[in-house]
Amino acid sequence: MTAPIRVLIVEDEPLTAEAHTAYVSRLEGFAVIDTVGTGRAMLAAVAAERPDLVLLDLNLPDAHGLQLVRTLRAAGSAVDVVAVTAAHDVQAVRNAIALGVVQYLVKPFSFRSFADRMTSYREFRRGFEDRRALTQADIDERLGTLRPVAPADHEKGIAPETLEVVRDALLQRSDGGSASEVAEATGLSRVTVRRYLEHLAAAGQVAKDVRHRGQGRPEYEYRWLR
Structure with a gap:
């Protein structure tokens, strides 16, 4: 049986943190290992608990989430990060992508949107299990799992x-x-x-x-x- 993906939730609003914990608990293949509310606590938790995935609010009281990701990368950490934020300006999104953030969720969002992206991430991660090398087709398929094509037939002006x-x-x-x-x-x-x-x-x-x-x-x- 495949071990669950171990998730660290980083969110400074207690009610929002509880909601995200509840969302994760409803998904197959995921387990919350800890919840923290500051950047300093997040860095300590990543070092001590070594999660597979960090669900990261970008606006924390003591640091910006993307700066924390830079700190992790500089320290050699390859932990996956899903950004959860109200920020949706072009530069923030571009910076997140450049730092290897695997998914980007703009608040507010529904459980369905959350589940869709987390499920895509789970399939992406499982695609690397028990493999020592990947063909070009394998790589394309895995990247496509993270970036599913959105329906193109929705009404104009309705997101x-x-x-x-x-x-x-x-x-x-x-x-x-x-x-x-x-x-x-x-x-x-x-x-x-x-x-x-x-x-x-x-x-x-x-x-x-x-x-x-x-x-x-x-x-x-x-x-x-x-």
């Missing part, structure tokens, strides 16, 4: 990952929710959330009704069609 975040938030509300309520749950703007909810309604996945509560202005309520 699949944001759609998953909105969908997951609505699924958690058995009695439905308004655009404002879903926006509060996801951290997205109300305007953005309403656009995605309208997209789901037009696709026949969500029911849209007028909600009358109190004397205020009525609002639309969206409910997942189960």
